[in-house]
Amino acid sequence: MSELYRTFVSGFCSHDNIKVPGSGRGPLAGTSFAVKDIIDVAGQTTGAGNPDWYRTHEPAERHATAVARLLDAGADLVGKTITEEFAYGLIGENFHYGTPVNPRVPGGVPGGSSSGSASVVAAGEADFALGTDTGGSVRVPASFCGLYGIRPSHGRVPLDGILPLAPSLDTCGWFARNPELFRTIGHVLLGVQPSGAPTRVLLAEDAFELADAEVRDALAPAIAAVTAQIGTPQVVRPGEMVGLAGYGEWQTAMQVTRGSEAAASHLAWMQVTDPEMGPGFRGRFEAGAKYTRAEISEAITRRAMIEGYLSGLLGEDAIMLVPGAPRAAPQRGAEEAVYDDLRDRNEFYNCAAPLARLPQVSLPLGETASGPVGLGLVAGHGNDEMLLDLAVTLAN
């Protein structure tokens, strides 16, 4: 094995390297691409740069979304490319499969971990290639091989069908020799550019089901106003996203993230100062300190899944409707159970924006017998102005 490790090889994988023709139509028609072997191609086992991983896994059932978008846009897939094991490296050597050649530097390494992708593009064996960048794995091989390379904004290119390394850092990027092609690939993979005004409305049906009936009734006219202005909402049920068992798992991710970070922020001061605090408050910080490393890691993984899911759902052109709160204001001094129910139901769907770092407004467009209730609008990251503009146009 160690011979291979010290041998220069083609950037293409040596195993089971199937080709998939593109649609033949679209902005990438006539171009060829390769994909790093941690990215799924239907019918082919994703190898992750490790023979034991390859041996113990089944062929992928479907293409990663990024691959599907490129095929739809007309590009032809010409093969999978060597990666450092599990994409955890920067040099570009692979103990099992060899070191992809750097066509630009005699004797030089290609850089990693997207070593094979950079290699085949620099060698002219593909017009462009997908890689991933967690800590430099597109940017560094691009620099070493004289290529255009991008690490996109976290969350902009969907990561489904791509083996995770560190979900809160992982991104799917690409290499090209030609700057115009480099840009066109971006238009295909990044989707719609921010337009300022939404063109799609999603209605989170399961979030409305969690609200009191009087809240749903009170918000119906506001939803009708949104419909009149933008269009009929597409009904969605975010709590049923694939991979998680419902909003309860969103809530857990929220509680663990908030609790553990809150404990890190303030518990030391509380332990030193022993302040007087209202009933239950210090307990929240103490409970936050008890989450285990495994619970925190799982919350991070779930959070990245939720972020990827919601950013794919919303894109740059949609808003999603939710209740601003699941009920009107409870009475002061209500049973603790009333407050707990509010906290629970709120957390189920109102944790979506915090977990996914998205903006959300509450617009005072509903009135129940028990008091006002807001309509919640969620948009893609950075599209805050889109929501603020809607606050004005929906009021008029």
Place this chain on the structure above:
Amino acid sequence: MSELYRTFVSGFCSHDNIKVPGSGRGPLAGTSFAVKDIIDVAGQTTGAGNPDWYRTHEPAERHATAVARLLDAGADLVGKTITEEFAYGLIGENFHYGTPVNPRVPGGVPGGSSSGSASVVAAGEADFALGTDTGGSVRVPASFCGLYGIRPSHGRVPLDGILPLAPSLDTCGWFARNPELFRTIGHVLLGVQPSGAPTRVLLAEDAFELADAEVRDALAPAIAAVTAQIGTPQVVRPGEMVGLAGYGEWQTAMQVTRGSEAAASHLAWMQVTDPEMGPGFRGRFEAGAKYTRAEISEAITRRAMIEGYLSGLLGEDAIMLVPGAPRAAPQRGAEEAVYDDLRDRNEFYNCAAPLARLPQVSLPLGETASGPVGLGLVAGHGNDEMLLDLAVTLAN
């Protein structure tokens, strides 16, 4: 104390409630605002809703950036407002200071934790107010009190001078009764909107100092081309950001985040399968599993600081120049020390984009005697297209 807990009070703090006139000029001239008592106002002790915190802390030396922006834009600060303790609550009661009245619901709680801010705006005692939203603390009181309220995209409104609760979730938002004012506050607090083309260039001098001399020389013509196209770069030294002791702390945040998430992703499979792996690879996953809960929490806090710092620096209209890699490709089979040096120097500044979730391209615009080297360009979150356009215009 418990009497107060069950008593409705004004949303304004009862202690040391200073007023600060605004500039008198700007889009918010003639308006009044209040700020939640976890947000700094110069000369006033931030109380965090807890008397022992208030007693054991000094007056703030400067305004939070969000407060300063509002004052600059002409708004007059009329007071601090009651918060649930450490902003960790959803109901709006405060054991020590009382429950701010909900002017819209007789007997109803205002919602929290930005309870006082919602209360004073709903009562007409201020035109608008700053709150914070970690898990619903603006959105829920807005809904309960019949107000416009926003949780902005994470990272868009600077959080300096605001007491953290859970940094990866914390945001600074606002309440208003009037939708046009609600939007104008956004224009002031969110800064410049995405323009498509950058109008400012930053040059990360300390990142270039970490690169080989031949890399700096090779990239000088490309930097001159950027200067000709956009303008003279402003020299910045991100490694010297206030609050962290240099790039070494960025690197630690990166290593802990990547290592612990990578272990969560794959170590269980490795323990079951015992795969053959290249030298050093499995050790990276095993080392990642050894980071403590405290180290992970500190990495999250540092990451949020770095994200806030970089998004403030870049805004929506700037790009920052860094070397694509600190050196040209090393030779295959070089001493491990050569690779370690590359990993170290790369991580120092190339961890900025992953930690802050920002896009970065590497453009093949430099050529050294040892091989190609890229110019790195970093932009604000979501401004990927700005970087792709530059790839094309700088090539022509």
